[in-house]
Amino acid sequence: MSLCRSIQGQGYKLFVDSFYTTQHLAEDLLRDKIYIIGAVRSNSSAMPSVFKQSKDWEKVVGRGDFRWHRNGSFVYVQWKDCKCVTLISPLHKGSDVTTCYRTIQSRKTWKKSITKQPLITSDYNAYMGGVDKSNQYLNKYTSYIRTQNHWWKVLFFHCLDIMIVNAYILFTDFVSKSPELFGDSEFSSSLGQLEFRENLAISLMKVKSFNCKPEPMLHLPLxxxxxxxxxxxxxxAHMNKKKLPSRKVMSYCSVCKVPLCCSVGRNCFYVWHSDTTVKEYVSTNERLKKRKIEDIS
Structure with missing residues (x-):
């Protein structure tokens, strides 16, 4: 109530989330000429007793059906969309109806259909527009692209918007705490979300693409x-000036293209790739370099 002192007695409409909607709050605000329109939870004191058994009613009605109940100065409207939604208002009539579009599945495709909607629900959706700052930021500017049958694209762009909003909030907080780090601190502190998004897009376009070489394939014995x-x-043996053992093998490395022992008794394949001493010696010895296997398919 203390948050509403500045608007008392002026006839304001107050749209609230179901978390804040109670019968006592609605009555107290009405006495101060503040008209609350809010969603009602099933366990809230504002839920009328005639709507308590909404699950039974929900099973027998179709999408777009609704019912309403008046108790004193308040009207309660329960509407069936994907699930039941209950709203309270001292201003609306329970019988006032409008329409809305809903996407429904028709055999193999999705199509838009016109559905009945109580006027109180339409007003609530229009003016609610983000109770907290997160919703306000997300609803103000969005990267959403209208697509059909591609729900994952909607989810991707929503996650992208969340990341941009989080970055913007961190940016404004950082500027307010450390303005000396920015050359034009006045510009940075007054930067809105739209300007932040534009600067973000421009900075990303300036980033050059890197032609990274693909990682080499795994060294496997063939x-x-x-x-x-x-x-x-x-x-x-050549390094230690010993007699050449002349061990002939059938295995070789698929990447290095060199024959190597690969057996239980002697695993030169492992030592060759773990100890670079011998490998570096081979690279400097022309005679040993010629022992690489050529044209192995």
Whole structure:
């Protein structure tokens, strides 16, 4: 009530969420000539007793059907959309009806259909427009693109809007706390959400695309059609000036294209890829470099 002192006695309409709607609040505001229009929860004190068993009524009615009840100065309207919605108002008539569009499924496609809607519901949707700041920011500017049968696009653009709004809120908070970090602090502090979105789009368009090379494929052991000498064994012996072991193997690396031992007793394949000492030695030795397998399909 203390939040409404500045508008008492002036005939304002106050649209509230179901979280705030109670019978006592509606009556107290009406005495101060503030007319509350709000959604009513099933367990709220503002829910009339005749609407308590709404589940039974919901089962037998179709989409667009509604009922209303008057109690003193207030009218209560219950409307069946996807689910039952109950609203309270001291200004509306229960019988006032308008229409709205709803998307319904017709066999294989979705189509728009005209559905009856109580006038109180239409006004509530029109003027509610975001109870909290998050809803207000999201409803003011949106990236939503109207699509048909692509619900995931709607979800994607809604998540995109949420991220932009969060970035804008953090930006304004940062500017207010550290204005000295911005050259034109007056411009930054007065930057609205639309200007923020425009600057964000311009900055993203300036970012150059990077031609990243694809990550190399996994090094996997493959098999030869004929035996070849293990390059790691020969290179290790060559480094230590020992006699070449001349171990012939059938396996080789799919990326390095070199024959390597790959067995339980001797796993040169693992050592070759984990220890770069021998690999670097091979790269500097022309004789050993020629031992790479060519034209392996």
């Amino acid at each position: 098999f030869l059609s004929k035996r070849a000498e293990c390059l790691y064994c020969n290179a290790e």
